Amino acid sequence: MNSFPQRHIPVLGGQAIEMLEPRKGGLYVDATFGAGGYSRAILGIPGTRVVGIDRDRSAIAGGFDLVDRAGGRLTLVEDRFSNLERICAAQGLDAVDGVVMDVGVSSMQIDVAERGFSFRQGGPLDMRMGHDGPTAADVIASASETDLAAIIYIFGEERHSRRLARAIVAARQEAPILTTRSLADIVSRVVRSKPGEIHPATRTFQALRIFVNEELDELHLALAAAERVLKPGGRLVVVSFHSLEDRIVKNFMVERGKAGGGSRHLPELAHAAPSFVILTKRPVTPDDDEISANPRARSAKLRAAERTNAPAHAAAALPAWPVLADVLRRG
Known part of the structure; x- marks a missing residue:
């Protein structure tokens, strides 16, 4: 009997866990804990350990019961998921077997x-x-x-x-x-x-x-951090809900999934080996039944990739769009 019954099923939750492929004894990061849907599914595999991250204090508080039931296998951290590399280090984890994230605002917050x-x-x-x-x-x-x-x-x-x-x-x-x-x-x-x-x-x-x-900056930083903490063979699974997010995820995976072309100005990029193998040639989307049950699912897209043994690529500069601190200072 599963001791971690699902009270909340994330959008594309089954497909996300299938892509993540949690295995016995594995170490995983649920980078957007929310109602704990991914964490419950992962903890259903014997011996797994999960670090759950959420910047929303109410989500962390809502997960205390699951922490108790997990018997030391779930650690919750109130923080931004862009800090997942530092969070893993604080937990004594040099590398993990998987990172899963559900990007954007949650139903709990909207409601x-x-x-x-x-x-x-x-x-x-x-x-x-x-x-x-x-x-x-x-x-x-x-x-x-x-x-x-x-x-x-x-x-x-x-x-x-x-x-x-x-x-x-x-x-x-x-x-x-x-x-x-x-x-x-x-x-x-x-x-x-x-x-x-x-x-x-x-x-x-x-x-x-x-x-x-600062959601899009957070996503850029979180993807790069996931690349650095994943073991070879570890998997990154991301569910996004609008085109801006999905474009960032797609571009990240495509860029990391190919060898750097290099140039005469930056010849070292010519030798950058792919750090990921893309698992989703096309994004996974909800079927009609899931959309009927949850209309908010209609725009969801899932993308997944598996870490190679190549070094992490150098993190790119963030896009030059409006920044919160700068806007408020100018105002």
Whole structure:
């Protein structure tokens, strides 16, 4: 009998564990612990050990029962998953057999109005996955019109970004924008949607959430950290939920899955051996039954790769997009 019954099944959870291939006695990192779905499945294999990471204190607290039941095989750490290499070192783990991550905001966070992620529920304009740092309201209050337009365009892929930025700046001069509904109302006056289309505020809220939590920088750093901590033969499995995330994961795996071409300026790259073998030629996506049971699954994509014995590639510089600290300082 499985002593770790699943109370929450992650999107593409079965496929993710199948790709991860946890084996008896293996060491694994659940880089986005959430409700513990991946960790429970991994702990169902005898002798496995899991380090679960989540920046959300409520997720960590919700996992204490699983920690007790795991009998010393599960360690939970409240931290950003970009720090997984340092976290593993602190646990005395030089290398691990697998890293699994489910990128983006969780259903638990969206469904709690007080967290301020959803425009469909009234709540404070917060959007922080953790419990520290600036909120979305802070960004809306102080970012310049230029920065707001860039944030909404880059992280929300919203073509009306300039008009929205102007409208936000004009509205905040009249009164502070402190709630999800007040921001959603401003956006809805600028962006019109037809029946059957996504809510007008969807892309703007996505952009703010990604920006406040520095999600894309975190993902870049976490993927590179996973590359450094995985043993040869260890597997990296990533589930993402929108095109910006999936593009980062895809590009990372493609880049690491081929030998460096090099150039006359950087000839040493010509000898960089592939650090991963790609296991998913095409991303794995949910079937109709899973989408019917959970409509939020419809955009999910899973990609997986297996670590070779080649050295980790040099980490690339982060993209030159708006940075939270810089935007707030300029504001």
